[in-house]
Amino acid sequence: MDAIRTEALTKHYRVGFWRPRPYVALDALTLEVRQGEVFGFLGPNGAGKTTTLKLLMQLIYPTSGRAEILGRPVGDVAVRRRIGYLPENPYFYDYLTAEELLDYFASLFGYAAAERRRRVASLLDEVGIGAERRLQLRKFSKGMLQRVGIAQAILNDPEVVFFDEPMSGLDPLGRREVRQLILRLRDRGGTVFFSSHVLSDAETLCSRVAILAEGRLVASGHLSNLLAFQVRGWELVVTGLTEAALERATTLGHIARATPLGAQHYALELPITVAPDGVLSELTACGARLVSLTPVRETLEDYFVRQVADAPRERGLGTGT
Amino acid sequence: MQVVRHVALSVFKESVRDRVLYSLVAFATLLIGASYLIGQLTAGQDVKIIKDLGLAAIAIFGLFIAVFIGIGLVWKEVERRSIYSLLSKPIRRHEFILGKYAGLALTLLVNVAMMTAAFYVVLAYMNTQASDALRAVWPAPAADPGMLRAVALIVLELLLVTAIALFFSTFSSPFLSAALTFGLWVAGHFNADLRNFEVVVESKTAAYLARGIYYVLPNFAAFDIKAQVVNALPVPPTYLLLAAAYALVYIALLLTGAVLVFSRRDFK
Ligand SMILES: Nc1ncnc2c1ncn2[C@@H]1O[C@H](COP(=O)(O)OP(=O)(O)O)[C@@H](O)[C@H]1O
Numbered sequence: 001m002d003a004i005r006t007e008a009l010t011k012h013y014r015v016g017f018w019r020p021r022p023y024v025a026l027d028a029l030t031l032e033v034r035q036g037e038v039f040g041f042l043g044p045n046g047a048g049k050t051t052t053l054k055l056l057m058q059l060i061y062p063t064s065g066r067a068e069i070l071g072r073p074v075g076d077v078a079v080r081r082r083i084g085y086l087p088e089n090p091y092f093y094d095y096l097t098a099e100e101l102l103d104y105f106a107s108l109f110g111y112a113a114a115e116r117r118r119r120v121a122s123l124l125d126e127v128g129i130g131a132e133r134r135l136q137l138r139k140f141s142k143g144m145l146q147r148v149g150i151a152q153a154i155l156n157d158p159e160v161v162f163f164d165e166p167m168s169g170l171d172p173l174g175r176r177e178v179r180q181l182i183l184r185l186r187d188r189g190g191t192v193f194f195s196s197h198v199l200s201d202a203e204t205l206c207s208r209v210a211i212l213a214e215g216r217l218v219a220s221g222h223l224s225n226l227l228a229f230q231v232r233g234w235e236l237v238v239t240g241l242t243e244a245a246l247e248r249a250t251t252l253g254h255i256a257r258a259t260p261l262g263a264q265h266y267a268l269e270l271p272i273t274v275a276p277d278g279v280l281s282e283l284t285a286c287g288a289r290l291v292s293l294t295p296v297r298e299t300l301e302d303y304f305v306r307q308v309a310d311a312p313r314e315r316g317l318g319t320g321t
Numbered sequence: 322m323q324v325v326r327h328v329a330l331s332v333f334k335e336s337v338r339d340r341v342l343y344s345l346v347a348f349a350t351l352l353i354g355a356s357y358l359i360g361q362l363t364a365g366q367d368v369k370i371i372k373d374l375g376l377a378a379i380a381i382f383g384l385f386i387a388v389f390i391g392i393g394l395v396w397k398e399v400e401r402r403s404i405y406s407l408l409s410k411p412i413r414r415h416e417f418i419l420g421k422y423a424g425l426a427l428t429l430l431v432n433v434a435m436m437t438a439a440f441y442v443v444l445a446y447m448n449t450q451a452s453d454a455l456r457a458v459w460p461a462p463a464a465d466p467g468m469l470r471a472v473a474l475i476v477l478e479l480l481l482v483t484a485i486a487l488f489f490s491t492f493s494s495p496f497l498s499a500a501l502t503f504g505l506w507v508a509g510h511f512n513a514d515l516r517n518f519e520v521v522v523e524s525k526t527a528a529y530l531a532r533g534i535y536y537v538l539p540n541f542a543a544f545d546i547k548a549q550v551v552n553a554l555p556v557p558p559t560y561l562l563l564a565a566a567y568a569l570v571y572i573a574l575l576l577t578g579a580v581l582v583f584s585r586r587d588f589k
């Protein structure tokens with residue numbers, strides 16, 4: 001049984017007041033997330049990530065298609081006991097304290113008072129909310145609300161956790177804590193499905209990712225296997241490189257571009273077709289010294305830009321490519 | 322059921338902390354105080370005036386609490402998106418609506434109880450100040466427990482107003498909900514005039530239409546027995562029972578409507 005499964009999940013919004021027309025927020029998303037996976041759901045702003053998560057939480061109803069969590073249709077109350085959800089930019093009740101909010105949510109799971117107290121205290125410790133837990137939530141900063149949001153999402157030791165942009169609003173330390181939390185959840189055997197528009201959030205965490213652009217799934221799989229993120233070439237930085245040696249390597253087609261950084265000091269772009277070690281030994285034989293060698297990958301941001309540039313389309317119905 | 326109770330308690334907690342409530346209660350108390358001052362100026366009739374004013378104040382302040390909290394209850398959760406995390410918990414949408422309603426009903430009950438207590442304290446004080454001769458001409462004793470029947474009907478009316486406000490707030494903005502709720506409240510108080518519309522208009526269809534509207538609109542006038550209790554006129558127990566049944570059926574229909582609308586909607 002998969003943790004999450006969607007089949008051609010589609011959501012159209014009607015936009016425009018006078019002449020409402022459909023707008024495709026999510027276009028036939030088919031996705032399977034296995035249990036125990038940390039799954040990154042990536043895409044630029046407006047790609048349809050939040051829409052997907054809201055469909056999975058049945059906060060909105062699909063135009064067509066189906067979705068299941070833990071083998072049950074979304075909206076099944078029994079499944080809700082086994083999942084957790086952090087909304088994007090979470091907001092709660094002004095006049096409740098962090099403790100009271102979590103106690104309230106815990107009561108909806110039917111935990112007894114002593115159990116609730118125990119859970120709430122340990123959760124607030126886990127997300128790093130100290131004495132502020134007795135403060136009313138209207139006095140909380142965005143980052144603190146995000147932490148409360150994470151705490152309420154894992155209140156019931158969920159088997160599947162849905163995080164919508166869990167890193168947003170957090171400082172670098174907070175982001176690292178969230179990363180560690182996600183790995184802890186995974187180590188406990190949980191499934192984590194999180195959305196992000198930042199590739200680096202996913203790189204160190206995910207077993208698999210899905211990439212969404214303009215409401216459509218454009219790629220999915222292990223990040224390093226995704227064609228778009230394969231190494232596209234190398235950047236070689238050398239010093240002591242003579243003009244003659246540079247010219248010879250260029251004519252051989254070993255160097256795509258050379259950018260001078262100083263006297264006899266160059267950043268060289270090698271095409272993916274040549275082996276960097278071969279070029280390197282050829283240049284060092286002429287007296288050059290290696291400064292650095294780095295693989296060139298496309299960033300998620302570049303990838304998105306290219307996707308959008310390649311297939312510009314109106315997100316209305318019937319005009320899609 | 323447990324879930325409904327927890328939602329209701331959170332509504333109660335939140336509205337008690339929202340200071341709007343305190344100010345309304347304080348204001349009602351002040352008004353009762355003012356009515357006492359008026360009583361000082363009009364010898365003899367004072368106890369009746371205070372009863373009239375006090376009951377009217379309880380009804381009006383209850384109305385404002387019911388409308389102003391009722392219209393925001395559901396709307397605020399949707400607008401601020403606090404409903405996102407709430408509905409991902411094991412709670413069904415109808416439990417959410419019923420919990421919100423029960424919470425506001427509880428808030429209202431507590432407020433009306435506080436206002437009524439203050440009201441009776443003023444009246445009891447009046448009683449100690451009056452001479453035996455004055456008491457003899459009063460139609461009813463000052464702290465007459467019979468007035469609780471009027472308070473009970475006010476509570477029923479407020480529960481109905483709350484259901485109306487909550488119903489509107491499941492799909493419209495607070496401003497519109499408030500306008501619609503107040504509109505219905507006013508229409509419901511002058512409803513009786515529609516029943517005998519044929520006296521005023523020639524057209525038969527207009528008269529039937531008016532009669533139809535009369536049966537559909539909430540008949541708020543039916544909950545007003547202030548004049549009867551203040552003047553110690555009889556109010557048959559069956560009347561009270563009928564009014565209660567009427568309110569309960571109406572509330573049930575409104576809550577069903579609210580649940581149906583709310584269960585189908587998308588949260589933006
Ligand atoms: N309620 C709505 N009405 C109309 N359009 C919407 C609504 N919600 C989202 N959208 C549109 O759907 C697209 C996808 O939005 P969203 O899922 O929030 O993207 P993401 O979370 O990936 O940034 C966006 O272009 C957004 O403007």
Ligand SMILES: [Mg+2]
Nearest residue numbers: 049050051088
């Ligand atoms: Mg989003």
